[in-house]
Amino acid sequence: DQQVKQNSPSLSVQEGRISILNCDYTNSMFDYFLWYKKYPAEGPTFLISISSIKDKNEDGRFTVFLNKSAKHLSLHIVPSQPGDSAVYFCAASDVLYGNEKLTFGTGTRLTIIP
Amino acid sequence: GAGVSQSPRYKVAKRGQDVALRCDPISGHVSLFWYQQALGQGPEFLTYFQNEAQLDKSGLPSDRFFAERPEGSVSTLKIQRTQQEDSAVYLCASRDVTGWILRRETQYFGPGTRLLVL
Numbered sequence: 001d002q003q004v005k006q007n008s009p010s011l012s013v014q015e016g017r018i019s020i021l022n023c024d025y026t027n028s029m030f031d032y033f034l035w036y037k038k039y040p041a042e043g044p045t046f047l048i049s050i051s052s053i054k055d056k057n058e059d060g061r062f063t064v065f066l067n068k069s070a071k072h073l074s075l076h077i078v079p080s081q082p083g084d085s086a087v088y089f090c091a092a093s094d095v096l097y098g099n100e101k102l103t104f105g106t107g108t109r110l111t112i113i114p
Numbered sequence: 115g116a117g118v119s120q121s122p123r124y125k126v127a128k129r130g131q132d133v134a135l136r137c138d139p140i141s142g143h144v145s146l147f148w149y150q151q152a153l154g155q156g157p158e159f160l161t162y163f164q165n166e167a168q169l170d171k172s173g174l175p176s177d178r179f180f181a182e183r184p185e186g187s188v189s190t191l192k193i194q195r196t197q198q199e200d201s202a203v204y205l206c207a208s209r210d211v212t213g214w215i216l217r218r219e220t221q222y223f224g225p226g227t228r229l230l231v232l
Contacts, residue, residue, distance in 0.1 A: 004156075034220070043118070043205055043223030044157070089156050100170065101147065102221060104156030 003027045006105035019077040021108050023090030030092040035075045038087045085112045118224035126230045127196045135191045135227045139208030146189050149205040196231045203228050
């Protein structure tokens with residue numbers, strides 16, 4: 001049972017435009033969400049996170065939006081740059097309920113077209 | 115400072131062979147996690163340590179998988195009698211307890227060990 005889903009395996013965006021990556025989850029106990037970026041042959045790199053008490057968190061070009069009622073979050077990258085080309089993983093945890101592990105989606109490969 | 119390091123980076127094993135994968139977490143990080151990432155999938159949780167205590171091993175797929183962290187720093191994931199389905203990237207992550215009250219789950223990952231079982 002896939003508790004965190006990234007339904008788009010790939011996405012191509014023109015440089016300078018907005019990239020929007022989506023993630024859905026089914027476990028209503030999740031209370032903390034993260035986005036990781038992964039380059040080939042490297043481990044995932046933390047990008048941005050959001051707690052369930054918020055609906056938006058912004059860090060430079062990256063903004064994460066959380067819609068708890070829809071169990072949906074999205075990552076916006078504005079403006080998109082060639083270095084943003086990577087695989088992006090959405091992850092979730094329910095730390096307030098004592099569960100320390102991260103549950104990941106299957107990833108979305110983002111390609112920024114120069 | 116130095117990040118999470120893992121060794122070896124690549125390992126080829128014959129089916130039935132035992133392997134040991136090492137993780138050096140970020141210095142001072144209390145929590146340590148192991149994940150398995152199959153091709154085309156996201157990382158999947160294997161086990162979790164807080165200091166030397168293994169608090170959650172619910173993700174270990176079989177009793178052939180064993181992890182330890184005897185002194186609360188370096189950790190080793192051991193796979194006995196490897197099978198072809200064990201082929202994957204094994205990722206280690208560590209986390210500080212700063213912000214423990216808020217329990218912010220920012221885990222920092224190593225580069226992984228790519229295991230291929232022939």
